[in-house]
Amino acid sequence: MFVRLYQLKSLLNPSLKTWGIYCFLAIATPSFAQETPQQRLSQFFNWLNKPAQVPDEGECFDGEGYDITKVNNKCLQNYLATIQKTGLFSSVYIKHLKAEFAEIQAIVAKKDTAERLSYDRYFLSQDPPTPAQMLYALKNSSSTKIDKTKAKVTVNVKKPYKYTLIYNFDLEDSIWKLTSIESKE
Template sequence: MYLPLLKRTASLLSVGLAVMVIISSCRTTIRETTDSTPEDSTRVPNEQLTLQQRTVYNLLVWLKDHPDQADERSCFTMDGVDVTELDTLCLRQHLHELRATGLFATSYFTALEKEFGQMQAQIKEEGYAASKDYDRYFNSQDPPAFEETIDQLEAVGTTSLFGDEAFVSIPFLNPRYTLTYKLRKENGTWKISHIL
């Protein structure tokens, strides 16, 4: 009675394992290091970080050291959870500060400007726009602490490289989720293009 079930389970497991091997062979995991360190941090990054992971590390340190510059919500007039007005001068300054970090790809700014434009159009049409109810840099409503994220990046972060695109993934156990940063190589530098 149980023998056919065991054979079928074993067969499914071997197929699943074969698919995982094929997928992992399609990815290139690399370990490159660089000597650059974030200006404001006293923490020294792990020397084993890839160039792509180093970009994410620098982002995390910048977010920790510049919480006001990282959050665009100070540019919004809010009514509860709704945005009723955008301060366009404040948003321009916010985007300027993000650009000055050198951490973000052109496509990141294109998407952010599009998002702000859609919010502005929605406010004009409906009188309000929905605000983001999560931390954009952690893609979470309950983001982990910066130090915990850096520790996880250094301990178990992975890099998957696809030509001029890469994904840096940071797994968390409590709560269980994986934070993934998509990066693009621009002018020889790895920059964050999207946060998944």
């Protein structure tokens, strides 16, 4: 790196040395995320606030109540492709979701019944808050911890009831992407 800087300096006339050093530093410095994990989470909640854009995984399963007796594989592939296109979900999240769906398919293939989720996947609740309530909580009652390429955004929800959601992010290609969601009461 020292050689490259020396060569760069020797190519520049004195008035451009500062500019050359700046360019070298810009090239040599690793890129960082353009948005914070909180901003990405805000985008996630805004995406959820547009139901026409959010696919319904429940449409991919047939059965009664919480029992799944048939899986529409094409629907699941479309579901996965749609959420992947948002750019909000990490490769780890997508991998875990594919494994979850594969497990359901294996159970149904054995002529057994699998169980549907009995709660909202993104808010981990049977009676989830609205995305607007989550945006309010994110703005007014949240904290963020970043450790290199991992981040954790803790959102303390107070309405419609009190509970805490933890959104975990990974930095992929300089973009914070959702990896997992946890709750604690």
